[in-house]
Amino acid sequence: MKKIVTLLLTAALAVAAATTAFADTKIEPGPDSSPNPASGDMNVTYKVNPSYTVTIPGIVELKSTTEGAVKGTATVGATGVTIPKGQAVQVKLSTDFTATSGEGKNAATLKYKVKKGNDEVANEGAVLTVTSGSGSTDLTFELAEKVTYSGTYTDTVKFIVSVG
Structure with missing residues (x-):
């Protein structure tokens, strides 16, 4: 040993x-x-480590608008982006676009959609791409169907961050 x-x-x-x-x-x-x-000859070196901060809001609350729609806005941003040239910090969202109220046989669901500008975002769709510096985007969450049952509807949207 x-x-x-x-x-x-x-x-x-x-x-x-x-x-x-x-x-x-x-x-x-x-x-x-x-x-x-x-x-x-003399070699000159300076190492810059990659860095960035992605900010994702903790909650978005949907409210009725004067036009009769139910919407909420969330801003996703990236700051201090310093990464290798030719790469980008990319943020995608992952969801089934279904909010639920209640449990079991008493559960009610509501479909919603997410828009970036006028474009609807698909599941696993990119919502933000930043190559350097800073960038942000406003996402609009809105109901995609009429409300049938009262309750507090919730869903969890996962944001996936990658560099490549």
């Missing part, structure tokens, strides 16, 4: 010690006083 532990520790040390070393370039006078070598 001691041999195995010793072997593992030796392997770990070998891997940890295997780092690239950059040597300084020394320019000194050659036999005829001219510099030898005549030039030197």
Whole structure:
């Protein structure tokens, strides 16, 4: 057992010690006083880690409008987006577009739709794409059918965030 532990520790040390070393370039006078070598190179590096913050509201409440519709608005946004060039932070929503009130045989359902501008968003549809900086979009949630039963109707919409 001691041999195995010793072997593992030796392997770990070998891997940890295997780092690239950059040597300084020394320019000194050659036999005829001219510099030898005549030039030197230096690497400049700066690592920028990816970062972003996506904000998704915790709730959207639907209310009757003066036009007779039942709607609510939620803003989904991304700020501080710093990711590799050619990629984007994308936010999609996942839902069955059905809110439920009650349980079991007394459960009532209401269908709703989500719109981005004038376009209806499908399940697994993208609602926001940001390549750098900041961006946001307003989503309108509205009932897609007439109310038959009273109650408090709820549903959970999942927002899926990806970078690619």
